[in-house]
Amino acid sequence: MTDSLCDIGFIGAGVMGKNLILNLADNGYRVCAFDLDHSRLNTLLEQDARETQGERERGGRPSRVETCNSYTELLAKVKAPHLIILSVPAGAPVDDVCNKLLDAGLKADDIVVDTGNSLWTHSVERAKRYEGKLIFFTTAVSGGEVGARFGPSLMPSGDPYAWSRIEPVWHAIAAKVDAASGQPIERFEPGNPVKEGEPCATYIGPIGSGHYVKMVHNGIEYADMQMICEAYHVMRSSLGMAPADIAAVFREWNRGPLNSYLIDISAEVLSTTDADTEQPLVDVILDRAGQKGTGLWTAVSSLEVGCPAPSIAEAVYARALSTRKVLRTRAAQKLQGPAVAPMEPARRAEAIAQLHDALYCAKICVYAQGFDLMKLAAREQGWQLDFAGIARIWRAGCIIRAVFLQSISDAYERDTRLSNLLLDDFFAGQIAEHQGNWRRAVADATINGIPVPALSSALSYYDAFRTESLPANLLQGQRDFFGAHTFSRVDRPEQQKYHVEWSEPERPVVGI
Known part of the structure; x- marks a missing residue:
């Protein structure tokens, strides 16, 4: 009877949940899924059938993905002690599911794993609330839909016993990197998961620490995206370049130290043509940016901890200002800025090189801000964070994955007590070499009236950090x-x- 039971129960078959379930199934785990929206379960089964060529049962073996109609049925179909993974919206839905599982018969040694974007303090509160009733564990997930399906970056935290049970599961489904080069090993083939390489999943620490690290990851993501957008803005408005030309620049940058997922997708966006208008797609997208709150949480936490993270905060402010489109349109008609003189073509290559170095140096400072914030928060909470390990699990699977992270991991391997990333010899040398272009890029943008809040705040952070007497x-x-x-x-x-x-x-x- 035990052999016919599923290994894992999974609640929530939305976009992320569905793809995590199929990822688990690809890696040999039998999953029983439940969702209040039964159409999602049907979509899950249909995709699983397509990806396994319609053979849901081969040789009399049970199907790798099953569904059920209630929490009670879910527990009955999963091996005890139960491992139940949640992919539900953060907040009240997490508590609602936990309470319904308890009503259905969940026991004290059963594990419930929250994989949503929960605020870290809420996870700490939940672990205390359910103590003695169930083992509440968290795992922050980064990588979006594709990452969930073929290998995300995972940031687990909570009870060490729970981690001993979950570790092989997370190591199996996580993104992988080549140990020698630090480059992602990627394969996007259903049923053929990547098994070689180092998994981008490591135990972060006590409950809440994983979601805190993911929160900072998202804050860095906000700043990284904003700085890329500022470089694009300068090339578009000051250098007079077309989106396709800027895409070509980004592709060139992606061959060097700026190699990253975000640079790669930015080039793709800029090279895409709108089917309706045959104009560059970026030109028909409204310049009003949304946010889900994790960047804001990072900025707020930096203020609470007393850790300067100005570039992350500026990225949040930039999104907030973008939403005030009507007011900006009025201001554009009334407020005067400098006249922007057309740039001579011979000067363009020099300006692009300056922007490259500005983005690289500012990126170093943003990561310095993020890792410093994690260090101070860890000291306040009594966490023992492995910063080299955190950098390693961000090398693949997550949104900020980049070759740059290998250098960060190396820095913390060289000095486990490194006070700030800027004090590492490698990064100090990189900024010393490239800061001239960084300063010229920020100065030129300012003279031409082009806002570069993240690039310039990173420069001010660097200059303040290196100033003995403020x-x-x-x-x-x-x-x-x-x-x-x-x-x-x-x-x-x-x-x-x-x-x-x-x-x-x-x-x-x-x-x-």
Whole structure:
């Protein structure tokens, strides 16, 4: 009887859930799926039938994917102790499913894995709430629809015993990279999963830490996307380049240190023609960007922890400003900017090289901000995060996958106590070599009135970080003047605080 039971129960057969289920099935796990929307289950079975050439049962063996009509039936069809994976919207639906599973007979040694985009603090609260009733575990998933189907990047966290049971499953379905080169090993063939290479799944730590790391991943993603868009904007508006020409530049950049999934897909978008108008597709897409909140969570967390992440915050602000299309249209008719002189063709190659280096240096700073945020949050929460391991699992499967991440992993391998990525010899040398072009690119964009908030904030972050004496001394004097907040002195122990009995400045008398 046990042999006929499924290995895994899966709740939620939407886009991500369906593809994770098929990924599990490709890797030899029998899955029983449930969804309140039965049409999704039918779609799942139809796709599974197509991908297995219609043979859902071969040689009398049970089918690799089954469906059911209730939580009770789900538990009855899955081996005990149960491993139940959820792919449902974050928030109340997660608790609703957990409670219904408990009502259906879930036991204390059964594992429930939340793979949604939950806020990390909610995961911590849930683990406490269900303690002694079930084992609540989380795994943040990155890679979108294709990643879920053929290999995502997985960031699991929670009970170590649960991880010992889940580890072989996640290692099987995760994206893989070549150990020697750090390059992704990709194969998009149903039924023929990638089994060789290093899996992009590693245990992050206690409950909540995995979703926190994924949150920071998404914050970095926001900034990376924004900076690519700023480079595009400069090439389009200042250099007068057509989308197809910019796509060619991005493809060239993708052969070097900027090689990444985001550069690759940006080139694809820019080279695509709209079928209705025969215009470049990018020209008919409304410039109003959406967001689902994870970038905002990262920016908020950076403020709460006291860790500067200005480029991530600027990327969130850029999306917010993009939504104010009506107001921007009015402002464009009223507010004056500089006249943009057409660039001579001979100067264009130089300007493109400057943009390349600006994007590369700013990218280093964005990752420095993200990893610094994880370091400070880990210290606050008592987590022991493996930053080299985190960089390794982002090399494939996830949205920010890039050759660049191998260098980050190497940096943390060289120095496990590295305080900030900018202090690594390799990255310090890279910025020293390329910062001239970075500064010229930001200056040219500013002179021409083209907004580059992420590229420029990264430069300001770098300059502030390398400045031994910042003007915060004046700021502390101001605070003491109006609020008696006290200050420390450079010639005395820092813990000693001082206050001056300031005299109010003379104010000029203004006649009427």
